[in-house]
Amino acid sequence: MGILTTMKTCWRHRALIGALVTRQLNARYRGSILGFFWTFLNPIFLMLIYALVFRVYMRFDMDHYPAFVFAGLLPWIWFTTSMSEGANSLIANGNLITRAMFPPEILPVVAVIANLMNFVFTIPVLLVVFLISGIPFGWQLAWLPVIVAIQCIFTLALTFLFAALNVPFRDVQHLLTNALTFWFFLCPILYPLERVPDALKPVALGNGMGTLITSYQNIFVHQQGPGIAALFAMLFGSILLLILGDAVFRHYRDTFAEYL
Template sequence: MIRHFRELYQYRGLLISLVQRELKARYRGSVLGFLWTFLNPTLHMLVYALLFTVVMRQNIPNYPFFMFVGLLPWIWFSSSVGAGASTISDRRDLMTKVRFPAQVLPTTVVATNLINYVLSLPLLLALGAFYGVWPSWHIVVFPLVVAIQLVFTMGLVYIISAINVTFRDLQHIVQNLLTLWFFASPVLYQVSTVADPKMRDLVTLANPVAILITSYQAIFYDHRLPNGMPLVALAVASVALLWSASWLFESRREEFAESI
């Protein structure tokens, strides 16, 4: 793992260049261009807010804000995992080059979506201001939650992208699993509304994304500190996942150019 990230740091210039290119190319040719960075999460929020405040009414105060708090990190996570699955197998032009650092590609996907998430935070704060919900001092732990999500997402994307090189069906399986994962995570509902205690424990403790989302909700919506034990456990598990993912990625890296 140390060699893996030492090499990643060595090629940080390439990583930054690829992230910049991805950000510029994402909405190239569209009329609104970079504004889609803000419009995409906003439109998602409006659709779900209409559905769950009019059609399937939720008894959650300031529901659009509550939902947006969880929706933004979910978009970061799902976009990274969905696009990251094929990031190696789709880049034969780069992978066949001599000594190209393969780990730069999944890292680029995660970093690009992280930047989009950060750029969307002003929308979250503006929506909170609209409902009269202002950030409290609990926001000081926000960078920690982001760091844990970053480590967890990186580990997962490394594993999926490495396996997808030889098992191309995985990228399609992942897309369907992300849909299931979304509804199993408390983005559109509060955990307390889950009636079955066993199912509630499954949502809150066995689902890493649920731990992250409820932590964001605690910071921005409930104005309290996140639950410590699940978050610490996830942090440890995320580091272990990234360590294992780095080993798997390195062990398979020599096969990438031949397999694609």
């Protein structure tokens, strides 16, 4: 099956993936004085802005609202930056694809892993925010690696799909930018799932990211299990999506050099 070949290729080039991930992490803040601290500062500022707008201006009443927003915002940032960087990764590295023996499938992987690293680095900050808010930690936090792994598969699947489609159809990245904005507001990140009208709950959860976000909120904010049935459905769906995304990628793979 195609996906196994892709996995083998990625494994064979794991050292190159590692070097490119390091380069991407270093490149982002190179030349800035605060450097790596921007990894923490950016989501904190975003959380404070949302807390100000919704808590103060719109008088949204909810306990621990900033901590709640932060728990959903961090995985969302991982997802959305992986998607926009990944979809653009083949075009951005056209120089490598058209002039060297370079395996294109590692580029979306690099985008997802580099942003996963950023996400992992911000988890201690999340824990500090929870400590300050006085929210206790439950044993349910042990579910975190499982949720992260499923999000990884889900994000890789979509990144493969959009990276490949973006090469012959450059409209894709513009459509994706708008879709991601809409997607963000569809997910219960700024508002709790309970506030969503029952008729729209399938939309809030069924978009994939909604299920993952509520799982993070459950284990961090509510000290509950992540909703195992939904999570396993999500895992199954993500694997199917990865097979599809990989198939599309392989369909266009040999023509990338001609389009770039």
